[in-house]
Amino acid sequence: MAEQDNVVEPVAAVVIMAAGAGTRMKSDTAKVLHKVAGRSMISLAVDTADALAPEHLVVVVGHQREQVSAHLAEIAPHARLAVQEQLLGTGDAVRSGLAVLPGISGEVVVTSGDVPLLAGESLQALVAEHRAAGNAVTVLTAEVPDPTGYGRIVRDSEGVQRIVEERDADPATKAIAEINSGIYVFDAEVLTAGIASLSSANAQGELYLTDVVAFARSNGRTVGAWLLDDHLQTEGVNDRVQLAERNAELNRRILRKWMLAGVTVIDPATTWVHAGVDLAQDVTLLPGTSLEGATSVESGAVIGPDTTLIDVEVGAGAHVTRTHAELANIGAGATVGPFSYLRPGTELGDSGKIGAFVETKKAIIGAGAKVPHLTYCGDAVIGEGANIGAGTIFANYDGVTKSTTHVGAQSFVGSDSVLVAPVDIADGAYVAAGSTITGPVGPGELAVARGQQRNIAGWVARKRAGTKTEAAANAALAARAAEERAQ
Numbered sequence: 001m002a003e004q005d006n007v008v009e010p011v012a013a014v015v016i017m018a019a020g021a022g023t024r025m026k027s028d029t030a031k032v033l034h035k036v037a038g039r040s041m042i043s044l045a046v047d048t049a050d051a052l053a054p055e056h057l058v059v060v061v062g063h064q065r066e067q068v069s070a071h072l073a074e075i076a077p078h079a080r081l082a083v084q085e086q087l088l089g090t091g092d093a094v095r096s097g098l099a100v101l102p103g104i105s106g107e108v109v110v111t112s113g114d115v116p117l118l119a120g121e122s123l124q125a126l127v128a129e130h131r132a133a134g135n136a137v138t139v140l141t142a143e144v145p146d147p148t149g150y151g152r153i154v155r156d157s158e159g160v161q162r163i164v165e166e167r168d169a170d171p172a173t174k175a176i177a178e179i180n181s182g183i184y185v186f187d188a189e190v191l192t193a194g195i196a197s198l199s200s201a202n203a204q205g206e207l208y209l210t211d212v213v214a215f216a217r218s219n220g221r222t223v224g225a226w227l228l229d230d231h232l233q234t235e236g237v238n239d240r241v242q243l244a245e246r247n248a249e250l251n252r253r254i255l256r257k258w259m260l261a262g263v264t265v266i267d268p269a270t271t272w273v274h275a276g277v278d279l280a281q282d283v284t285l286l287p288g289t290s291l292e293g294a295t296s297v298e299s300g301a302v303i304g305p306d307t308t309l310i311d312v313e314v315g316a317g318a319h320v321t322r323t324h325a326e327l328a329n330i331g332a333g334a335t336v337g338p339f340s341y342l343r344p345g346t347e348l349g350d351s352g353k354i355g356a357f358v359e360t361k362k363a364i365i366g367a368g369a370k371v372p373h374l375t376y377c378g379d380a381v382i383g384e385g386a387n388i389g390a391g392t393i394f395a396n397y398d399g400v401t402k403s404t405t406h407v408g409a410q411s412f413v414g415s416d417s418v419l420v421a422p423v424d425i426a427d428g429a430y431v432a433a434g435s436t437i438t439g440p441v442g443p444g445e446l447a448v449a450r451g452q453q454r455n456i457a458g459w460v461a462r463k464r465a466g467t468k469t470e471a472a473a474n475a476a477l478a479a480r481a482a483e484e485r486a487q
Helices: 041-050 065-075 090-098 120-133 188-196 211-218 240-260 459-463 468-486
Strands: 013-018 056-061 080-083 107-112 137-143 152-156 159-164 178-187 223-227 289-292 307-310 323-326 340-342 353-365 370-382 393-395 405-407 418-420 423-425
Touching: 013 041, 013 090, 041 056, 041 065, 041 107, 041 120, 056 065, 056 090, 065 080, 080 090, 090 107, 090 188, 107 120, 107 188, 120 137, 120 178, 120 223, 137 159, 137 211, 159 211, 178 188, 188 211, 211 223, 418 423, 459 468
Parallel strands: 013 056, 013 107, 056 080, 137 223, 289 307, 307 323, 323 340, 340 353, 353 370, 370 393, 370 405, 393 418, 405 423
Antiparallel strands: 107 178, 137 178, 152 159, 152 178, 159 223
């Protein structure tokens, strides 16, 4: 179908049906709270509905309503809740939604909370068709490869004659490929009257919203359909298999969008990008990369392979390799990894480095500073250009409270040191390797805090007699004596 112009005038209301039991999900979590591309399906449905700028947004809840209501309070406080006390079908769900919209007039759009691929542009086009045709009801339809389980669209010369549910369809009707998506635009007056006329005399004993179509036709009103070329937008989620399929399809679409915008994705099959992620031109994503939440990556950065970033900001030209990071900031030109773990509160300055087998937490690491390898860096402020040697431990926790360590600009901490917080190491200071620092180190000072070495001669011969160690020591002593005689 040709694209329609975006809707300018808002609709009166959008009713999102989200009351179903979702028993095939086999989950303690409400079906519409399961996530696709990092977003709950109901949040995706709300965003799609908001594309119509409705005067009223109503979400019909029922099964596990406490979970859904609490989630909506966080992500869509503008939504009004309607409760479907008994799950008596789609007609009853919409009747529950209309109950919180007394005296509604204008256009009412009905959609579902479990159709995660549906685009706001498609709803806009549906409403535009509804208005252009002057319909009382307009149904969003699609032609699918296998229509089994869907209601079929039965047309005649005047438009949509009726919608027949699978269980009520004869063989000829089941052969129809055009299906009802369950998404509609109604004239509010027709919808209200049609809902009031519904009967449960059908195979399911339920109130079918589709019967409003026949009601409208019987009253001489026009019912139309807008056929959506992209049938995947109409497909819902009823079990974990379909959830995985919708995740994969939405991820494919997200990756395609970013690749067309100038992002290189080496292996789309192993790359996952959530709907809330923002990527700049010339970003490169290597295999095994997962970008989640509100992660953003600036131009020229290379992410991966085998990297997960959750709500992370990555600066231009940074390289992040085999890393897990959450709620962290990585500066422009910085390098991270491999095998690094950046916990919340980590801030790595421009051109800084967090290297192999390093864990950071609430660590502010200045521009050009390096934490190269085998270090735990928690509750730390590290100045510009500082270098933290391998095996350094920022001992930030005394069993009761956590304290901060400050390491000054251009300072150097030797390998295998322990910095016992709270402690301050000034600008331009040195800490000798193997030191345990418990007090302040002044500017330009060298701190040495380790026991004096003492060698005990003959200890192996006395304490490890008859072992391979003694044999090796005796051989070395004999070789040394021979060398001394030769000299």
